[in-house]
Amino acid sequence: MMNNDLKREVMEKAREHGVRFIRLQFTDLLGQLKNVAIPISQLEKALAGELMFDGSSIEGFVRIEESDMYLIPDPTTFVIFPWRSPNMDVARLICDVYDKENRPFEGCPRLALQRVAKEAEEMGFIMNVGPEAEFFLFLQDESGKATTRTHDQASYFDLGPVDLAENARRDMVLTLEDMGYEVEASHHEVAPGQHEIDFKYDSALNTADKIQTFKLVVKSIAQRHGLHATFMPKPVAGINGSGMHCHQSLTTLDGENAFYDPADPDGLSAIARYYIGGIIKHARAISAVTNPVVNSYKRLVPGFEAPVYVAWSQANRSCLVRVPAKRGASTRIEVRNPDPACNPYLAIAAMMAAGLDGIKNKIEAPAPVDRNIYHMSLQERQELGILSLPGSLAEAMEELSKDEVIKAALGPHIYNKLVEAKKVEWDRYRCSVHQWELNEYLSVF
Amino acid sequence: MVYRGVETVRVLLAVSDPGTKKTARELLLQRGYAISGEADNASDALRKCRTQSVEMVVMDNELEGGRISQVAMILEEDAVAPVLILASNADSGIKDFNYILKPVTATNLIPAIESTLSNYRKRISLMKEVERLQEQIATRRAVDIAKGKLMLSQGMNEEQAHRFLQKTSMDKGMPLRAVAETVIAFNKNINEGRV
Numbered sequence: 001m002m003n004n005d006l007k008r009e010v011m012e013k014a015r016e017h018g019v020r021f022i023r024l025q026f027t028d029l030l031g032q033l034k035n036v037a038i039p040i041s042q043l044e045k046a047l048a049g050e051l052m053f054d055g056s057s058i059e060g061f062v063r064i065e066e067s068d069m070y071l072i073p074d075p076t077t078f079v080i081f082p083w084r085s086p087n088m089d090v091a092r093l094i095c096d097v098y099d100k101e102n103r104p105f106e107g108c109p110r111l112a113l114q115r116v117a118k119e120a121e122e123m124g125f126i127m128n129v130g131p132e133a134e135f136f137l138f139l140q141d142e143s144g145k146a147t148t149r150t151h152d153q154a155s156y157f158d159l160g161p162v163d164l165a166e167n168a169r170r171d172m173v174l175t176l177e178d179m180g181y182e183v184e185a186s187h188h189e190v191a192p193g194q195h196e197i198d199f200k201y202d203s204a205l206n207t208a209d210k211i212q213t214f215k216l217v218v219k220s221i222a223q224r225h226g227l228h229a230t231f232m233p234k235p236v237a238g239i240n241g242s243g244m245h246c247h248q249s250l251t252t253l254d255g256e257n258a259f260y261d262p263a264d265p266d267g268l269s270a271i272a273r274y275y276i277g278g279i280i281k282h283a284r285a286i287s288a289v290t291n292p293v294v295n296s297y298k299r300l301v302p303g304f305e306a307p308v309y310v311a312w313s314q315a316n317r318s319c320l321v322r323v324p325a326k327r328g329a330s331t332r333i334e335v336r337n338p339d340p341a342c343n344p345y346l347a348i349a350a351m352m353a354a355g356l357d358g359i360k361n362k363i364e365a366p367a368p369v370d371r372n373i374y375h376m377s378l379q380e381r382q383e384l385g386i387l388s389l390p391g392s393l394a395e396a397m398e399e400l401s402k403d404e405v406i407k408a409a410l411g412p413h414i415y416n417k418l419v420e421a422k423k424v425e426w427d428r429y430r431c432s433v434h435q436w437e438l439n440e441y442l443s444v445f
Numbered sequence: 446m447v448y449r450g451v452e453t454v455r456v457l458l459a460v461s462d463p464g465t466k467k468t469a470r471e472l473l474l475q476r477g478y479a480i481s482g483e484a485d486n487a488s489d490a491l492r493k494c495r496t497q498s499v500e501m502v503v504m505d506n507e508l509e510g511g512r513i514s515q516v517a518m519i520l521e522e523d524a525v526a527p528v529l530i531l532a533s534n535a536d537s538g539i540k541d542f543n544y545i546l547k548p549v550t551a552t553n554l555i556p557a558i559e560s561t562l563s564n565y566r567k568r569i570s571l572m573k574e575v576e577r578l579q580e581q582i583a584t585r586r587a588v589d590i591a592k593g594k595l596m597l598s599q600g601m602n603e604e605q606a607h608r609f610l611q612k613t614s615m616d617k618g619m620p621l622r623a624v625a626e627t628v629i630a631f632n633k634n635i636n637e638g639r640v
Binding site: 140143164167168224226227 | 485487491495509510511512522523
């Protein structure tokens with residue numbers, strides 16, 4: 001359909017549903033969803049890409065002197081928020097960011113993902129991603145602040161016959177469905193208070209958009225139930241953290257699954273093996289993007305179903321990459337290290353770039369590891385050439401600085417801003433005295 | 446004297462101040478209301494409304510955790526339960542809701558609860574009626590468009606097109622609106638060369 005038809009359709013829908021405000025959404029470097037709210041009277045101007053905003057206050061965007069930016073809405077992302085607000089229907093449009101000369105702004109994560117997706121398309125592929133985001137539902141305290149107490153620990157009399165979190169999660173699923181998501185699974189996870197909602201795979205860009213909206217929905221609905229939803233990777237030590245496994249596959253431009261080869265004994269094509277080879281090769285650098293905060297690395301430790309070692313397998317869940325048993329159109333790989341604190345645009349761009357590099361340079365995947373790697377000794381791992389994922393954000397950033405493929409996928413602007421922001425984050429962490437240190441040393445020394 | 450109404454309404458009492466809470470509790474129990482639970486702060490109130498079968502919420506504007514008008518808004522939007530706010534002054538934030546000014550007495554609390562409940566029930570039945578009518582309009586609109594598409598692409602007359610939609614709906618056990626929307630989507634795909 002022509003872009004103009006789409007824009008007209010947006011205008012019609014907005015009018016028909018009595019929408020009064022539009023939120024123009026975009027994502028900053030660190031993955032935070034940002035909003036500029038405009039009244040319906042400005043919609044036409046916004047759709048024409050004529051609305052400017054001041055980008056200097058946005059993390060990782062621009063310097064003061066180049067602060068005027070344009071928001072260019074993607075008309076296919078128009079959705080009316082389903083939360084019931086009498087007389088106040090609100091809709092959103094997801095936007096790309098352009099600079100004041102109306103050129104694509106190189107600090108826009110959504111554009112970075114589109115750049116890599118375009119490269120894939122030139123190679124004859126479209127990437128599909130299906131995320132499995134986990135999150136915790138914690139209680140809010142007397143003053144409405146988040147705690148790490150879960151409703152599961154609340155006393156019996158505190159709650160009625162209905163499971164509070166179950167109820168909230170059902171509300172989240174219904175809201176997502178109202179917004180056009182096909183929710184495939186929704187369940188309580190391993191840890192107390194931990195939940196997962198999976199929705200159907202879609203193209204890389206659509207999935208990244210959906211992850212951002214998903215987080216917004218989960219957080220808003222939780223709050224309406226007196227709960228705090230968090231996507232922090234490891235909020236409580238000693239129990240499972242929250243990951244966002246990303247199932248991914250490539251389809252050819254005529255819609256065939258490029259990872260499937262019925263002639264291969266494992267049903268995996270050479271393309272799939274090279275893609276895995278690329279992911280394995282760049283895994284340590286990708287982690288800086290898929291696991292972008294200090295806390296991310298407290299999840300990537302043995303014993304909690306999170307990957308620690310850079311290997312792949314058809315069954316083994318201790319590996320970084322697992323290949324689920326399904327074949328045919330469902331042939332895909334599951335990359336298990338990403339966590340929901342990541343900027344989904346950058347994380348997917350980095351993984352796609354790694355896979356494409358594998359295909360371009362015919363990077364052979366190492367032999368699959370079907371044993372539980374947690375039970376191997378260091379020596380056994382060394383003999384098999386199995387590396388560990390980075391142990392800290394600092395180590396991951398160091399790896400990223402050596403990986404030209406992933407740096408190129410991000411683009412120099414985003415890479416440099418990321419290094420700046422992460423250096424500050426790491427220094428602040430390094431320089432603070434943590435509760436653990438007090439518990440450990442205060443009375444001993 | 447204990448007054449017993451025809452039905453027992455279960456009330457959630459969300460009040461931090463002990464004095465106000467005691468008065469309200471006694472008045473409610475005397476008048477035959479049941480206290481389903483008590484909440485000490487705003488998010489506790491939200492959680493209890495969601496998990497206990499609460500039919501009425503009496504909430505102090507000075508409840509800890511703030512955001513009382515926001516909590517009342519959520520309970521109203523999600524049609525969880527009617528809310529009566531106990532306020533110390535009529536500031537702008539609560540004017541959109543049912544409220545009484547403290548101190549709480551039998552003469553201000555009970556009539557306010559009764560009218561809040563009755564208005565809430567009226568509102569819910571109106572909302573259902575509006576939903577039903579909106580659905581009806583949407584169905585009619587979809588059927589009209591689908592009929593047009595069938596007449597144009599299948600050479601049916603209006604009566605045949607209508608009959609086709611009705612029959613498909615009955616045969617497939619699918620709502621008429623869904624059948625009409627499927628026809629519309631199918632025609633759209635044909636026009637864009639996707640079928």
